[in-house]
Amino acid sequence: MAADNDDEDSMFNYAILLYKGDGIPVDKQEAAKFYKMAADKGHKNAMFNYSKMLEKGDEIPVNKQEAAKYYKIAADNGDEDSMFNYAKMLEKGDGIPVNKQEAAKYYKMAADKKNAESMYNYAVLLDK
Numbered sequence: 001m002a003a004d005n006d007d008e009d010s011m012f013n014y015a016i017l018l019y020k021g022d023g024i025p026v027d028k029q030e031a032a033k034f035y036k037m038a039a040d041k042g043h044k045n046a047m048f049n050y051s052k053m054l055e056k057g058d059e060i061p062v063n064k065q066e067a068a069k070y071y072k073i074a075a076d077n078g079d080e081d082s083m084f085n086y087a088k089m090l091e092k093g094d095g096i097p098v099n100k101q102e103a104a105k106y107y108k109m110a111a112d113k114k115n116a117e118s119m120y121n122y123a124v125l126l127d128k
Contacts (some may be wrong), residue, residue, distance in 0.1 A: 011038035012046045028059035047074035048082050064095020083110035084118045
């Protein structure tokens with residue numbers, strides 16, 4: 001199968017199938033494994049999905065530091081949802097140290113991509 005042969009898009013797509021149970025049984029632990037494999041190859045959507053699973057403990061152990069790490073990498077590669085989620089973690093100190101200056105930077109990055117929640121949170125953070 002292509003997902004086993006170093007193809008990050010195939011890994012990502014297979015992870016989605018496993019996560020949703022689309023034509024196969026749901027297996028979120030295996031989905032996390034394939035999201036991580038694709039993320040480690042630079043697939044930013046896989047980074048985002050893997051981070052969400054880590055952040056929420058979606059049938060895998062919660063690991064907020066690891067979630068923040070992958071959100072940051074994806075954010076630095078242009079993923080606006082990762083920018084927002086990483087900024088939120090930084091602002092609240094959710095599993096990582098509070099860093100409001102860095103949170104503002106990532107909210108602004110996402111706001112510049114027209115992310116409405118980031119625009120709001122950036123404005124609120126600047127107003128404090």
